[in-house]
Amino acid sequence: MHVFQINDMTCKHCEASVTKAVKEVDTQAEVTIDLATHTAKVNSNKECSVIEKAIIDAGFTPTRQL
8 A cells, every 4th residue: 555645636636637647557556535634545566656656747746655
């Protein structure tokens, strides 16, 4: 499970964009987003850096949470 704080994810459109970006690198990923806390949880077998890069490429600024 990869957890990211994405403070510039603020609306449903942002949520959809992040989800789409993750799904483009892993179609099997499970993405759970909480807009209230600006948190994205990604259940994926891909490396965390791959998921993080996809989110960055979509225009967001993710910070990995441990």
